[in-house]
Amino acid sequence: MDLQQRINAFSNLGAFLEQFSNDKIEKKDQVLYNDLFFDGFIHQLKIAQEHNDWFTKENILFSLEGWHKLLTKKNIKKWLTPYNIVEKTPKKVAIIMAGNIPLVGFHDFLSVLISGHHVIVKQASKDRHLLPFLAKYLEYVEPQFKGCITFKEEKLTDFDAVIATGSNNTARYFEYYFKGKPSIIRNNRNSVAVLTGKETHDELQALSEDIFRYYGLGCRNVSKLYVPKNYNFNAFFEAMYHWHPIIDTAKYANNYDYNKAVYLMSEFDMLENGFLMIKEDKSFSSPIATVFYEYYDSQDQLKETLKRKKNNIQCIVSKGFDDKEVYFGNTQKPQLYDYADGIDSISFLGKI
Template sequence: MNLRQRIELLGRLGDYMSSADPAWLEAKERAFALNHWFVPEFTDLAVGNIVNHFLQPSLLDTWTARYPGLGKGPARNVGVVMAGNIPLVGFHDFLSVFVSGHRQTIKLSSKDNVLLPHLVGMLREWAPELASTIVFSDLLKGCDAYIATGSNNSARYFEYYFGRYPSLIRRNRTSVAVLDGSETPGELDKLADDIHQYFGLGCRNVTKIYVPTGYDFIPLLSSLKRYSWFFDHHKYKNNYDYQLAIYLMNNQFYMTNDSIVLLEHKDLFSPIGTLYYEYYQYQPSLAGNPDVQCVVGHGGLPFGAAQQPLLEDYADGVDTLAFLAKI
């Protein structure tokens, strides 16, 4: 199968993912039944972003055209370790290996082990020759290269086992927003999306905001109320209650709108149900910070765009397709 055929097949997959095919609807329902963080609203959001930003043939043509050597070398077996924090979070890695012409052996997270196998099953149904080129396995022995995504702790194990092979190893990352106080209500509503979509579990979710000294939090707290329905989600509510109890016991100053807690803190990574903030006198410089995936705000990524990555928005800023073109 050449690159043109692969892109056409991906376009067909995008059409399927946009459909109301009963088998696809059942797969999404089953994913939610096995992982209650995968609520239908956010699964559909992830699917829509993949269809609109990844699986359009014209976009795939432009993307792959930048790598003239793609698929011209020998096909290698790439082991892919996928995370499971948000629905189909590993799809870009799957897509990258697929268009590169390499074979792949995928180790799925137990949190997200329904959606991608279903989609791969459709590809195999349309093109049976793919059966031997896309394999799911709990063991990744004997691969020629590796792409592994996980926590900082698991990254140490990945480096130990995979370090002697060509590899991309990804660690914890998060996103931040830098506010200047001039944000419109519409921009704050979009910032609420950047913070709350996927319950804040993604590396592109804003978990901390930087605000100027004397910042008025009332408009932001009002915008964040758009997600007050999170309190109907028992997992989120349990996390919120737990964190709030800790802040109360420690006599820490906090703000809340009864859907999220705002806490002044130096760290970038805030727990579920909490948004950290930090005052600044001069706008902070976050360029090159290895823990930061996106910076949202005026002069950075537009508000509301954090969870709408494009094909060129590689995790950790490392060009996956360039890596695959060289192995």
């Protein structure tokens, strides 16, 4: 199987996923093997929701929409153009996936297979239903993928390299356990937004997507704001308000109530609007339903601070602050070349 065959297979998968969006779910006759897979995938969507309360239908479909837009021949070829992908004997690459948001490990899965390697996937317990079904679809549109994709629940064995994502504690375990193998080990990161007080209502409203999408559980979600001294949060809260139905989700509401009670009993100063709390805090990782904030004196000084703390940061959301900034509202719309932790997985896979 050559690179073009692999690109064709993933672009066919993208066409399959295009049928599933928050606007509508609609079966299209021209999609390959649709009679075999369309109804089955609808069933998998329901099972995924039943097994993880954070995986709402809206959030799952949001993820699928993002992937169908990326998985086109044009996008994949543009992504791979800078690389010299040479056909060689495939290696077995193990992927240990997180389960915080739907299909969070799909980019690693795609990268391994598009590079011509075989993949061994160990999924998180709360996200086990969508990817195996999509892998089966890939095997139908490109039969040479059969034997290249393995899902395992038990201990990983017989692999040549590993890509593992987990908490700071599990990352230390991964680094020790996999020290004899080529590896990419990822730990906790969070995203921040740098505000100046000059943002428009539309920009702040777009920022709300970066904060609330997936209930804030992703590493690309904004969990921390940097604001100038004497910043007025009124415009910020006004722009957040259209997300107020999020409090109707029982699990989110429980977290909101619990964290609010903790803050009140601890006599912490915080501001809240009935579904979001903001608290001054130097930490990056904020609890669910909470966003931390910190004041800065100058942008130059803040740039130096964030540079020193770059290993804690996934994205910087801003306007004209940083060369690699993400514009408001786009943290959960990464491109194929937006690598987690800034580690180029295609280059890594080309060297093993």
